[in-house]
Amino acid sequence: MPVVARLQANSPIFAPDLQQLGQVFFPGGELAIAVPEAPDDGGVSAAAPAAASAAVSGAAPAATAGTAPAAASAGDSGPAWQVTVTALPVDTGPDELPGMTAQPRPIRWRVRVEAIAPDGRRDAQEEVVAAQPDWSPRQYDHRLRRAARRLMLAVLGGLTGIAPGWGILTGVRPTKLVHDLLDRGLPMAEVRRYLAEEYRVRPDKVDLVTEVAARQRPFLRHGAGDPERYDPRAISVYIGIPYCPTICSFCSFSIYPLQEHRGELPHFLAALHRELEIIGAAVAELGLRIESLYLGGGTPTSPPDREFAALLEQIERALLRGQRPREYTVEGGRPETFNRFKLDAMAAHGVTRVSVNPQTTVQATLRHLGRIHTVEKFYRAYDLVRRHPHPFVVNCDIIIGLPGEGPAEVAQTLADMRRLAPDNLTVHTLAVKRGSRLHGEGAGPEVLRRLTPQEAEAMVAEAAATARSLGQHPYYLYRQKYMVGSLENVGYARPGTESLYNIQMMERRQTVIGLGAGATSAWFYAPANWLLKAPENPSHPGTYIARVEELAWRKVEHLRLLFGGETLAPAPRPPVGTETGF
Numbered sequence: 001m002p003v004v005a006r007l008q009a010n011s012p013i014f015a016p017d018l019q020q021l022g023q024v025f026f027p028g029g030e031l032a033i034a035v036p037e038a039p040d041d042g043g044v045s046a047a048a049p050a051a052a053s054a055a056v057s058g059a060a061p062a063a064t065a066g067t068a069p070a071a072a073s074a075g076d077s078g079p080a081w082q083v084t085v086t087a088l089p090v091d092t093g094p095d096e097l098p099g100m101t102a103q104p105r106p107i108r109w110r111v112r113v114e115a116i117a118p119d120g121r122r123d124a125q126e127e128v129v130a131a132q133p134d135w136s137p138r139q140y141d142h143r144l145r146r147a148a149r150r151l152m153l154a155v156l157g158g159l160t161g162i163a164p165g166w167g168i169l170t171g172v173r174p175t176k177l178v179h180d181l182l183d184r185g186l187p188m189a190e191v192r193r194y195l196a197e198e199y200r201v202r203p204d205k206v207d208l209v210t211e212v213a214a215r216q217r218p219f220l221r222h223g224a225g226d227p228e229r230y231d232p233r234a235i236s237v238y239i240g241i242p243y244c245p246t247i248c249s250f251c252s253f254s255i256y257p258l259q260e261h262r263g264e265l266p267h268f269l270a271a272l273h274r275e276l277e278i279i280g281a282a283v284a285e286l287g288l289r290i291e292s293l294y295l296g297g298g299t300p301t302s303p304p305d306r307e308f309a310a311l312l313e314q315i316e317r318a319l320l321r322g323q324r325p326r327e328y329t330v331e332g333g334r335p336e337t338f339n340r341f342k343l344d345a346m347a348a349h350g351v352t353r354v355s356v357n358p359q360t361t362v363q364a365t366l367r368h369l370g371r372i373h374t375v376e377k378f379y380r381a382y383d384l385v386r387r388h389p390h391p392f393v394v395n396c397d398i399i400i401g402l403p404g405e406g407p408a409e410v411a412q413t414l415a416d417m418r419r420l421a422p423d424n425l426t427v428h429t430l431a432v433k434r435g436s437r438l439h440g441e442g443a444g445p446e447v448l449r450r451l452t453p454q455e456a457e458a459m460v461a462e463a464a465a466t467a468r469s470l471g472q473h474p475y476y477l478y479r480q481k482y483m484v485g486s487l488e489n490v491g492y493a494r495p496g497t498e499s500l501y502n503i504q505m506m507e508r509r510q511t512v513i514g515l516g517a518g519a520t521s522a523w524f525y526a527p528a529n530w531l532l533k534a535p536e537n538p539s540h541p542g543t544y545i546a547r548v549e550e551l552a553w554r555k556v557e558h559l560r561l562l563f564g565g566e567t568l569a570p571a572p573r574p575p576v577g578t579e580t581g582f
């Protein structure tokens with residue numbers, strides 16, 4: 001594939017920024033990124049502190065100042081965008097910055113971004129970043145990187161006409177920054193101003209992310225310091241079933257077609273039963289309260305009736321042991337896997353929320369995606385759940401930007417959503433990730449480039465208007481790499497039907513225990529507001545089956561450390577402006 005843009009910098013600390021903003025401005029295009037080798041172990045993280053330390057002490061870091069970028073790789077010739085980021089120290093001296101002569105010596109850095117379009121148009125802008133004595137090397141690196149991203153946004157935005165809604169804000173959880181700022185006592189008006197000025201977030205996205213965060217606050221008392229609402233022993237549990245009837249072309253999870261793995265299913269369910277028993281005993285021993293439970297995957301409703309009902313029975317006996325979670329979701333990724341028997345079993349075992357996911361109600365698209373259900377099948381499954389005497393909260397997932405879909409197809413799906421009126425509507429924007437069939441077949445670039453950001457945004461706005469017309473509001477939000485239009489996924493809900501699990505999993509303010517294949521856990525130590533690294537279950541069912549005992553006991557050890565010991569002091573929060581990682 002021809003190179004669309006050659007992006008280079010004189011320090012390895014800028015490599016992630018070239019990659020991330022390169023994807024925003026040249027979606028699906030081949031990028032040639034050239035930065036100098038990082039010292040020591042060759043990683044960017046190793047180079048970053050080195051560059052910043054040198055900056056604070058006034059010495060020009062060898063890998064950074066004035067060093068020519070490494071040559072772009074071979075095979076990147078031809079007309080392409082050229083983008084160059086340079087960061088060079090400006091030795092101000094004590095006379096220019098009186099009062100800042102104490103060690104470490106203050107120094108300013110000039111960050112400059114220059115871009116040349118294939119048609120010869122060009123622009124260059126620069127910004128000077130002055131080190132503050134209390135900045136750590138890591139914080140200083142982030143300031144330099146943020147300046148470089150702002151400059152890339154301005155220069156490339158001007159030349160391409162693209163105005164990315166999220167500005168330079170990167171990462172999966174834009175709400176995390178808002179919560180961090182609110183936790184430090186910043187009023188919401190100041191948070192909004194900060195997002196716009198520091199991260200160049202567009203006003204409509206500032207509205208969205210602050211609305212979502214404000215709606216989440218009442219659910220996030222863990223770690224937000226409200227002793228009345230704070231339950232230090234509340235947790236969530238996720239259970240992953242790694243099978244689906246067929247694999248959707250956009251799916252990047254490690255999911256296996258059930259028909260081909262039918263013989264493995266009893267072994268997987270037996271292993272899961274063992275993990276449920278071990279973790280259930282630990283939950284009881286430590287006096288933990290399961291606030292929300294999420295049965296996902298894959299499609300957990302894929303197994304035949306008898307196995308599915310037995311699974312719910314095992315969850316109730318081995319894990320819950322008399323507890324009734326406030327929320328218990330079953331993700332029915334595929335409408336063809338629903339029937340009355342399974343719904344009766346769900347109702348009997350305390351399930352409160354069911355996802356029936358069409359993704360689209362355009363038959364041709366469903367076929368193209370490799371989903372074997374029809375639109376009629378979705379309507380029938382939805383009806384079955386809705387008419388069931390148990391008052392399930394019903395969620396529908398839809399995706400904007402599916403291959404072959406434009407405004408007319410999206411309008412058809414949204415008209416169906418208005419007619420069916422689910423309690424929750426989750427609006428995804430297609431992401432073409434490595435591991436998906438779309439990516440493997442080389443269709444990713446075409447899919448990502450097919451719609452302009454404006455076209456994708458218009459459809460996402462229609463979906464948002466549909467959700468609001470159903471009395472729903474946005475309550476959780478996340479972003480992914482390689483998304484159409486660099487947009488976002490948003491969960492909408494009627495008031496009172498917000499999914500606790502989705503909020504807690506996304507905002508990481510509560511411990512989540514992941515069970516089953518491919519399940520990830522999140523260990524949250526509320527007294528100190530720490531999120532600790534948690535073990536991950538292998539996604540391959542065979543590996544999971546072989547290692548389940550060891551995996552489960554390792555989790556028990558972690559849970560005992562987390563909930564069985566002394567309370568540690570809260571970690572101090574860094575001042576506003578020195579946050580890293582966004």
Ligand code: SF4
Pocket residue numbers: 243244246247248250251252253255297298299333334
């Ligand atoms: S239904 Fe969901 S989990 Fe299953 S293959 Fe499709 S996208 Fe993947």
